[in-house]
Structure formats: structure tokens, C-alpha cells
Amino acid sequence: MEEVKIFGHKNPDTDSIMSSLILEGLEKTLGAYNVKAYRLGNVNKETKYALNYFGVKEPELLEKVEEGTSVMLVDHNEFAQSVEGIENANILRVVDHHNIAESFKTAGPIFYLGMPVGCTATILREMFKVSGIQMDKITAGLMLSAIISDTLLFKSPTCTKKDIEVANELAELAEVELNTYGLAMLKAGTDLSDFSPEELINIDSKTYSTNGVKYQVAQVNTACIEDVFKNKEQIESAMNNFMQQNSIDLFVFMITDIIENNTQVIVLGKQEIAEKAFNIKLENNSAFLKGVVSRKKQVVPNIDNTIV
């Protein structure tokens, strides 16, 4: 039977990695497809912590897909965030908690399950329930890790009641104390000391395209903004290189303090869009955005509304 490849977005975060592995497990149990989970980039420190904790190996790297390859997408649907060759792949399923992007297109009707919740893993939890499949401790642990990561331990405005309810249920199944495990995992992800500026802007970076404006929003989580911000000049130089190489019109780099829940942005390119979007005046290409932590809910919609 032909292999069906499952993967999340480029620059994978914990939800993208875990949801690929979880859907792989679910589909294997259902038995209709010969599935395998992949990753589209390096696994970050937070995800590594969670994988180690539950004793799970990271998926293999996937660099591109040939025409006609059968795939399932989790945690994204925008083609710019997907694998090289996605335009000519055979998309069988999408499970996602983002907007359906303009770029998303299939030749025929497919299984598409989108839900307005904080994390793809929360939707997968529903799919387990619907399928009547028992969940094991490890799967529960991977799901829980994804929810903690995407909702910043329920502090992100993207977090819903459903995410909290599911996470509490999963913590019990995974046999962990939710807050203790969650803080340890998030903290493992904030150690940015051995990243070069080029790596920093690629840890969790997404490309968007709206009305002809191609823009990039990258985000790093930290317990101390200054630790990252002190390397502003080198970061800006990496951002400039990235913009030139990828024809990006606007680059927003978010340094997010996950303890205090604020973000310092560095903005290059069409700065006027960002200034209008956030109603701010940049100083030396930067501004402090109080209470902003979510790219999806507090950054991308503002930029999109400004471009329109």
C-alpha cells in the first residue's frame, strides 16, 4: 500500500510535531491508510523536552514531495507553510485550527476538519473520541504537550474552554501534574543561548501572502526579552538577508515574554503596515506590544486588515 505522509508546518512547533505523530497513530489503528509522520524542519528544544519525557523518537525529515504523493496536513493549510511540491500532492485530509488560506486548493472534495480551538491536538482528541479508540498514556502526553505549547499554558488569547477541559483530562491520562510539567516544558523551550541570529529568526517562522504582500512573522518565546533583544543588530542583519533571499515585503520578529505575556517586535521592510496595524510608532525598528503573545490572533489579523 502506498505510503501516506503526514506532517505539520515548516519550522515545526510542538503542535506540528505531536499532531503528526498522533494522527499517524490514529490512522494506523483505523487501518485505511499506510501512514507515516514526518517533520518539515528541526525539532525545537521545547518539543525535544516533551518527546524525551514521553520516550518518543522525533519523526524523519521531509524536504519535498513528488507529484501525486498522498499526504495529510496537520496544524496548517497555507501552501507557503507546507512542504515543497504541495501544489501537486494528493491531499487526503486536513486537521487544523487556523483560517483556511487563500492558497489552499484541492482537485476534489476532501476530508477537512477545522475547529476554532487553540491547538490541533485538541481536535485530534475529538477524533479519538468519535472513533471510539482508547488513548494510551504516551499519546495523551504528546497531545497535552501540544496544547500547553500552543496556548502558553492557557495564557494565550487563542486558548478556548475546550483546550483547558481536554488538557486537564489528558494530564490525568498522561500521569503528569499539569502546571509543573507545563512550566518545565515551556522553560526548556526558552533557552535560546546557543542559537545564531539566523537560527533565531527560523525557530518558529511563517510566511503569509495577502493581496500581493508577502510577509513573514517569526516568534521566539523567552523568560527575559532583554536576553534576546541585546542582539538586535545581528538579528536585523539576519532578517534583512532572509527578506532579500525570499522576496519578503515585511518581516515582523516577535520576542515574546511568556512569563509576563508581552512582546517586543523588531520590524523591517514595509514598516508603515506594522505601524498602522498595531497603532504604534517604531523606534529604531522596534516597539513593545503590551499583552500581545499570539501571532495568530493578535498579529496576523491586524496586518491582514491593514493590507486590505
Next chain:
Amino acid sequence: MEEVKIFGHKNPDTDSIMSSLILEGLEKTLGAYNVKAYRLGNVNKETKYALNYFGVKEPELLEKVEEGTSVMLVDHNEFAQSVEGIENANILRVVDHHNIAESFKTAGPIFYLGMPVGCTATILREMFKVSGIQMDKITAGLMLSAIISDTLLFKSPTCTKKDIEVANELAELAEVELNTYGLAMLKAGTDLSDFSPEELINIDSKTYSTNGVKYQVAQVNTACIEDVFKNKEQIESAMNNFMQQNSIDLFVFMITDIIENNTQVIVLGKQEIAEKAFNIKLENNSAFLKGVVSRKKQVVPNIDNTIV
């Protein structure tokens, strides 16, 4: 509580009407929203037959929605097929069995359930199962009618194993003999004698837009192609008027014989697209397409692939 409007596509077919009524019932039982089913156009004779059979009133007509109106879409997602004002509505849910259209767009993530099956009602049947809600005889009858209609009693290439399985289950719940009821319902829909040419081309007519080409595909079902085709000149004149009024580049009118499963098309406008799409030569603007019955599977993809 604000009213949430549920509706299918313009020129509603049986699936669009029944799925609106079925989702209304489901959401009322779930109780999270104050929902009401609507229709975006006249109810056709086939649908009327089914509604009468099960003693259900047709939904009210909806002509447009104000900015910010909360809505749920069934059986469509293409904005051109939806209600006037849909661009600025607040879309809460979509349940559909079509491709996700380029035009489909929401401000944030929503509940979107798409499945590659022959009928929206088949997906709604799954939603009933998932919710653990008991199905009554009348709801089963409406669902069954939608499946019979969309799959032409399982003869359409869009029909899947799932549709047949669900329909058989529903026939039992609805207490009808599937074939007898199905043929009677389909036959009720083929009585086109009192339709004017303008009405004929609007019974089940959809607008598509691909790479800047705006085209219309209308379909009527009949037990005898000649009964409709004899009024070709008047139909062409109605098609021409429609194209001018709505800036349509290409109009394909399908006269489908649901007994023999063939279609006679009348094509106006950019005829070269249709000739290439179906590998035919039109004679007097018309051609016979053997074995073609499905707009979604055998007509629209061919045209789209030719335009690209």
C-alpha cells in the same frame, strides 16, 4: 440570543434545503445557538415532493444578510453561490461535500467539516452519531431524500459507499422502501412542463470563477431529453440574457436523462473551452455527453482544467 441563519446554496436543490433543516434541528438540540433554517431561492418540485411526504414546511426565503450576521453554511462554500452579503457575514460553521473554493475566506478559524461523500446530509448523519443524538423518523426522511437526490439514487459517480450505507440505514428509520420512494421523488422532480425557459436555466444553476473566467453550469433532470431540448431556441435566448446580465463568459446548460444517465449540453459563450474540456465538437451549440450526469465530478473539473 442573536439568530444564527442556516442555509444552502442559491437555486437550492434537495440537499441544500434538507441539510439546512437538519442542521437547524441538530443545533437546536445541542442548544449553543439560536438557529433558523432559510432557503436562498424557490424550492423545486422534487424537494416539494419530499417535504410533503414527510409533512415538513419549507424554510423561509432569505435574500441578503447584513454585515456581521452570524451564519452557518451547508452544501456550499463558494461565495458566488451564497447569499448576498456573505463576504461580511460572521461564518460560524460550514458543513459541505464540495471543494473548498478560492473565494472562501473567514476572519478567523471556524468549525469546518468537509468530507468527500456524495451528499451533505451524509456528513450530517455522522454529526448526529458523534453528538449521540437520537434521530427521529422525519429527520431520517429528509436526510434520505437529500442523498437520493444528490446521488441520483446511487447512480451518480459522486456517490460513495458511505452514502449507500447511510441511505439504507435511514430508509429503515424513515419507514420507506428505498427504491420505490426514491424513484417517485426523482420523477416528481423531472416534471418540467410548466417552467418558462428563464425558470428552466435557474432551477439548479451555479456560478464558478476560475482564473478570471466566470462561468455558469445549470442542470435539469428529466426522463426524456427531447421534452426539454425541443425548446432549445427559447432556452438559448434565456441563456444569452442571463450571460449579459451577469457578465458570464461561458454558460453550460445540462439536460440530464436520469433514467439512461446521459446528458445533452447546450453551450454558449466561450464554446472553445467546453469543446476542449469534453473533447467534443459542438453542433448548433449542442452535444450529447454519454455517461455524464454529475456537474461536480464530470463537468466542473474538466472546465477548470481547461481554463488553467
